[in-house]
Amino acid sequence: MVRLTRDAINYSELTESVRDPHCGAVTLFLGTVRDLTGEQVTVFLDYEAYGPMAEKKLAEIEAEVRRRWPVGNVTLVHRLGRLTVGEVSVAVAVSCPHRADSFDACRFAVDTLKELVPIWKKENAPDGTGEWVHQSHTPASPKRESPENAT
Amino acid sequence: MNHDFTSVPPVFTLTVLLFAALRDLAKTESVRLVLPPGATVSELRRAMATLYPEMANLLARSVFAVNHEFVLDAHVLFPNDEVAVIPPVSGG
Numbered sequence: 001m002v003r004l005t006r007d008a009i010n011y012s013e014l015t016e017s018v019r020d021p022h023c024g025a026v027t028l029f030l031g032t033v034r035d036l037t038g039e040q041v042t043v044f045l046d047y048e049a050y051g052p053m054a055e056k057k058l059a060e061i062e063a064e065v066r067r068r069w070p071v072g073n074v075t076l077v078h079r080l081g082r083l084t085v086g087e088v089s090v091a092v093a094v095s096c097p098h099r100a101d102s103f104d105a106c107r108f109a110v111d112t113l114k115e116l117v118p119i120w121k122k123e124n125a126p127d128g129t130g131e132w133v134h135q136s137h138t139p140a141s142p143k144r145e146s147p148e149n150a151t
Numbered sequence: 152m153n154h155d156f157t158s159v160p161p162v163f164t165l166t167v168l169l170f171a172a173l174r175d176l177a178k179t180e181s182v183r184l185v186l187p188p189g190a191t192v193s194e195l196r197r198a199m200a201t202l203y204p205e206m207a208n209l210l211a212r213s214v215f216a217v218n219h220e221f222v223l224d225a226h227v228l229f230p231n232d233e234v235a236v237i238p239p240v241s242g243g
Contacts, residue, residue, distance in 0.1 A: 031243045047242070048170060048171060049242070050168065050170055050216070050237070052219055053220075053235065054242075056219045078242060078243075089242075089243065090242065110243065113242060113243060114240070114241075114242060114243040115240070116240070117240060117242050118170070118216070118235075118240055118242075119240060119241070119242030120170060120171035120172075120240060120241050120242065121241045121242065122171070132171040132172035132175070132238075132241070133241035134171065134172055134209060134212065134239040134241065135239055135241065
C-alpha cells in the first residue's frame with residue numbers, strides 16, 4: 001500500500017498493518033523533521049508533491065520491493081504540508097520471513113523514494129526565510145527511469 | 152525556393168506544470184508554450200529558459216516528466232501530453 005497524506009502518520013497502526021503470521025521480521029523506518037542541517041536551524045518544513053506522479057512512483061517502488069524480496073507486506077506513506085520539528089514526514093514498514101530481507105527491503109524502499117519520487121521540501125528558518133531543497137542530479141545523469149536501477 | 156506559406160505546419164500549445172522553487176521563481180503553477188510539431192524535451196527546455204531566464208539555472212538541473220514518467224531530452228512531445236518539470240527531488 002502507498003499513500004500521500006496531509007494528516008499525521010499513525011506509525012503504530014502502520015506497523016501493525018504489515019504484521020503477518022508468515023513473517024518473523026518487521027522493519028519500520030521513520031523520517032522525522034530535524035532541527036539542524038549543518039549550521040542552519042529549521043523551524044518547520046513545507047512538503048509538496050506532484051501528486052499523481054508521486055503516487056505512481058511509490059506504487060512502482062512497492063512493486064519492485066515485492067519483486068526483489070519475499071515480502072509479506074510493505075507500506076510507504078509520505079506526508080505533505082507543513083511539519084514542525086520532530087514530526088514524521090515519511091514512514092516505510094516492511095515484513096519478511098527473516099530480518100536480513102526485511103532490513104534490506106526497507107532500506108531500498110526509503111533510498112529509492114528519496115531518489116525518484118517527485119516530492120520536495122522547503123526548509124523554513126527562524127528569521128522567516130525559506131528555501132526549497134534542490135540538490136543532487138545534473139543533466140549529465142538524468143534521474144533513473146525505473147526503481148530497479150536505483151540501488 | 153518554394154515559399155508556400157499556406158502549408159506552414161501548425162504549432163501547438165503545451166501546458167507545463169511547475170513545482171517547488173521553479174513555481175516560486177515563475178510565480179505561477181504552470182506556463183504555456185507554443186512549440187513546433189515534433190518538438191523535443193530539449194527544445195522545450197531551451198524555449199523555457201529563453202522565455203523565463205529566472206528559471207534557467209534550475210531548469211538546467213531539472214528533468215522532465217511526460218504523462219507521469221521521467222523522459223530524456225530526445226523525447227518528442229505531443230499536444231495532449233501532461234508535461235511537468237521535476238527539479239531535484241527532496242522528499243523523505
